[in-house]
Amino acid sequence: MNPSVLVLDNPPNPAAQATRWAAALSAPLQARLELLHLCQGPEPAGRSEAAQALAHQLPASPGITSTREPLVEAVATAVHRYRPLLLALGLSEEHGLFDHLLHNRALPALRATHRPLLLVPEAAPEPRLPRRVVIAVDAEPFELNAAAKALAPLMAAWHASYTVVHVTAAPEPLALSSRMALADVRASRLLPAATSLVLQESHHPIPATGIVEALYGPRIDLLVLIARTRCFLGRLFHRSVTAQVLRHTPVPVLLLPADTPELPSWMPSMS
Structure with missing residues (x-):
């Protein structure tokens, strides 16, 4: 079975840039992409549809898992299921949201899994195989x-x-x-x-x-x-x-x- 990469879908937008970068970096091993869609609190209108639209933009359609589990439990469950090489998360340029993502998503994900973590800034350049x-x-x-x-x-x-x-x-x-x-x-x-x-x-x-x-x-x-x-x-x-x-x-x-x-x-x- 091919290895996988687990992308955490973070609010307010789907993790588009992080997903594209995860796809580019893992392409040499033909790794599967798995999007973990965390439905925490009221779900914004069209959010699930946006995640589906993102999936259709990629060369290979990723799997999408939606869950209402708390972050740590959801990530632990997904890691146990998919055994990913690494996790990926997008970072917002907005100061308050940046702090929220680091404290409430990146740090708990590292603590829970001790897996490599790819953090992709919102303004990162277009993804390509690293040179x-x-x-x-x-x-x-x-x-x-x-x-x-x-x-x-x-x-x-x-x-x-x-x-x-x-x-x-x-x-x-x-x-x-x-x-x-x-x-x-x-x-x-x-x-x-x-x-x-x-x-x-x-x-x-x-x-x-x-x-x-x-x-x-x-x-x-x-x-x-x-x-x-x-x-x-x-x-x-x-x-x-x-x-x-x-x-x-x-x-x-x-x-x-x-x-x-x-x-x-x-x-x-x-x-």
């Missing part, structure tokens, strides 16, 4: 979870060029920490061993701003961020670098769940 991908990392080791590692065949199938961006607010020389960040990406086995990686390093007092600035180079199609459970899921979301990047990114962001591995007692933590 230039930025992977933003710090110098702290990370261990991708099994669901994130399962994306390796898909990312290899893109045949994209990858730039590892390392931004730090500290004034010390970057050479050592940047090499460690690059080594961590290679050690994650997210990409084939022979993949050529370009390192881009810079100082910036606000790391999130430095990451976003890296996305305005030659046509960048996608940003990959590491979502550590202890910081991204544990601290207040609006204070995280991830949330700050999501507010300003011009391209879709793929969040990969990971955790910081336990360090040997003799090795100091870099956090």
Whole structure:
């Protein structure tokens, strides 16, 4: 059976941009698209018809599941049924709705499933198979979870060029920490061993701003961020670098769940 991608249909409009991007990214594996239509509260007139119309615009008609279950239960049920490679969610430019989506949809979806999550800004460019991908990392080791590692065949199938961006607010020389960040990406086995990686390093007092600035180079199609459970899921979301990047990114962001591995007692933590 082909793998699947689960798209969360978010108000006030169907997740059109997120669905099209999910279709484009998963095309090399011929993944099935499944739309999870969350009917929470009074259903706006024509909303179901809009979701159906969106389905007809895609190369292959996705499955559509409508449910009145609470978000976490609905996503858990759908993940159990479809075993998706990743989840996808559209992001609104409207400030209040953006916060609502992050706090009440993106964060609970990550907590409930620990699946990779594709977040697509409303103003993202037209979807295409990625050719230039930025992977933003710090110098702290990370261990991708099994669901994130399962994306390796898909990312290899893109045949994209990858730039590892390392931004730090500290004034010390970057050479050592940047090499460690690059080594961590290679050690994650997210990409084939022979993949050529370009390192881009810079100082910036606000790391999130430095990451976003890296996305305005030659046509960048996608940003990959590491979502550590202890910081991204544990601290207040609006204070995280991830949330700050999501507010300003011009391209879709793929969040990969990971955790910081336990360090040997003799090795100091870099956090």
